Amino acid sequence: MDYDAWKETIMCYCAADSFEPETLKSRLQTDLAWGGEFRLAFDAALAAGQNEVLEWIGELNFQFDSEQQVSDWLRSVYDFLFSQGAAPSAPGQG
Known part of the structure; x- marks a missing residue:
């Protein structure tokens, strides 16, 4: 998978108007090749x-206050998808 396909997937499942990280996690677990x-x-x-x-990142329609907040949010999404991290919240939502 190239960067653009990854970005498109993040845009599809993790944008403000379609925030469904649980659905993405389920898809990753169902389609192991694609998930890898x-x-x-x-x-x-x-x-x-x-x-x-x-x-x-602004295309996600969230308000990030800093580059560190972007980094922390991406890490929380990653940890949720691939380990035992808690479900990420939408930035500005808790």
Whole structure:
């Protein structure tokens, strides 16, 4: 999975108007091949830093107060999807 496909998936399941991380997690667990590709792309996006993410993160229609808040939020989404993290909240929602 390339970066654009990963971004499109994040936009689909984690934007303000379609915030459904539980549905994404279920899909990742159901389609293991796709889920593995998505995880590798997410790993690469996190490792690459935030510059590219910061270019489009506003399209999610959330208000982030800082780059650190963006990073923390992405990490919480990752932890929820791939480990035992709590379900992420929409930024500004708790």
